Amino acid sequence: MSVTVKASLGTTKYYTEVIAGENRIITDEPLDKGGQNKGFNPFEILATSLASCTAATLRMYIDRKEWIVENIHVEVELENFPLTKLAVFKRNIRFEGANLSEDQHKRLNAIADACPVHKMLTNEIEIQTKFS
Numbered sequence: 001m002s003v004t005v006k007a008s009l010g011t012t013k014y015y016t017e018v019i020a021g022e023n024r025i026i027t028d029e030p031l032d033k034g035g036q037n038k039g040f041n042p043f044e045i046l047a048t049s050l051a052s053c054t055a056a057t058l059r060m061y062i063d064r065k066e067w068i069v070e071n072i073h074v075e076v077e078l079e080n081f082p083l084t085k086l087a088v089f090k091r092n093i094r095f096e097g098a099n100l101s102e103d104q105h106k107r108l109n110a111i112a113d114a115c116p117v118h119k120m121l122t123n124e125i126e127i128q129t130k131f132s
Contacts (some may be wrong), residue, residue: 001116012036047078050089053117058093061111067104068130070097 009016027036029035051074079091
């Protein structure tokens, strides 16, 4: 799977328009970092990717199994430790309107780990940069 995202930043500090296909979001930095806090910061976007992919992956599986789960709530906390080059994602998943057994919970834990973004973040990552 390949995606292309384009980010454009003008002279307004850190206010960035990001486009993917026909969709658009705004990213920014918080006030204490010199931004205007008008959008998600880059770390929030990264955590959002894991949270939303996890929720969608779980929903696909739950629907296929025809289990009754009204809402899936995924909270991701991202802590970055640049000095040790460690990033820690803490993911908390909660099901609302569900009566799931222990075996179902174990299976859903494995399914959450099978989310494509989770797999990508736990694999080797290479970033290739060029200037044009």
